[in-house]
Amino acid sequence: MPPRDPVITVFAPTGIGEVTRGADLAEAVLTAAAADPSGPLQAGDVVVVTSKIISKADGLVRAGHDREAAITEQTAATVARRGATRIVRTRAGLTVAAAGVDNSNVASGTVLVLPEDADARAATLHAELTRRTGLPLGVVVSDTAGRAWRLGQTDHAIGAAGLRVLERYAGRQDPYGNDLQVTAMAVADEIAGAADLAKGKLAGRPVAVVRGVAHLVQPVGLPDGRAADLIRPLEQDMFSHGTREAVLVAVLTATGQSDRYEELVALDGPALAAAVLTGTDLSADAEALVSALFVRT
Structure with a gap:
């Protein structure tokens, strides 16, 4: 495992432009990163891609007047509902408002739905990036979500590949000699949130590169390597309903x-x-x- 880097940097390259169905996202990422003053990609970088361009590249577009139908289509169970506002658990296991159906940064009269298996899409992009660069890299697919006890939204990881998504501290001791028993940091979510600070919501930069977390980059298929590993099992969920x-x-x-x-x-x-x-x-x-x-x- 690479040593922990004391400095973390984030950059969001320009130049990706509007993504259309069938777009080569790996090529778009590599070209944009190479043109950035902080580029090109380096060993240990984590590429954070907003789910929106994954959905656009995969053609996951629905007519805007069918938004409610799209939410229902994506819903496995309703967690809470107040009028038209729905918090649901999606078929992929995410608990999000409106099943992640989004009408921002898309053509008027349309909405986007989330990738059905964002971990698989992250793995596909990861395979292409590593094949073309020969570098060990991590990939995170991010999306925006609220938090039950706090105002505002932040990005979190809905897909991941080549990255340890949880850093577990159970069994370690703190500087005072106390045994840590349950602490596990959702590092993939922290990376997604940090990347969003650089990407922004209105800047037209759907990709960011987080550098300095190479100690979290790992081969695909190892434990804690998928964003799905961050989803709390239902039997442990104390807040499965409003x-x-x-x-x-x-x-x-x-x-x-x-x-x-x-x-x-x-x-x-x-x-x-x-x-x-x-x-x-x-x-x-x-x-x-x-x-x-x-x-x-």
């Missing part, structure tokens, strides 16, 4: 209607209570409790 949605799951389970969750989650207040109570044989007190629960949540 507050109202957790109540809905509990009530539907108790009344033998758990299969109605996706049908009812779009409703709210009295309408939701009425729909839940339809067909049940509860006492008046139980019905009142159900109604009160959904009014309060």
Whole structure:
């Protein structure tokens, strides 16, 4: 493993331009990086590519008037919903708003959906970059997401190849001699966030190169080498539903209607209570409790 570099630099080259279906992304990255004053690519660099140009190159475009249908298409389960706003778990396991369906930096009247397997797309790009350069490199596919307890958004890794995405500290000791038991740093997410500081949202720079993290670059196929390894397993997820949605799951389970969750989650207040109570044989007190629960949540 290369030694840890005390200096990390990030640069976002210009010149990639509008990406269209079938574009050679590896060639675009290499050409842009070579033309940058900080280029060309060097051994140990991590190339961070926004998911948007992956989606454009793969033709993952939908008509804008079908945005809600595109969100539904990409949704495996609804985590929380308030009116038209949906936080969902995608088929790939990501928990994001609107299933990652995006209408920014795309042609008017269209939206983009996320790659179905961003780790596989990262691996494809990684294979091309390493084949053409002969260099050990890492690749991250990034996208923007919010955080449940904090305002604002930041980029995180939805795909990775040639990179250790988690740096685990369990079993090590801190400078005071304390044993670390559960600490694991989501370094791929940190790299994605740092890259976005250079790329920006409106600068037309969809790729950034993070230099100085060669100690995280590793051959494809090693443990903790995919962005999917950052997704918390459902059985460990303490926040798999929003507050109202957790109540809905509990009530539907108790009344033998758990299969109605996706049908009812779009409703709210009295309408939701009425729909839940339809067909049940509860006492008046139980019905009142159900109604009160959904009014309060």
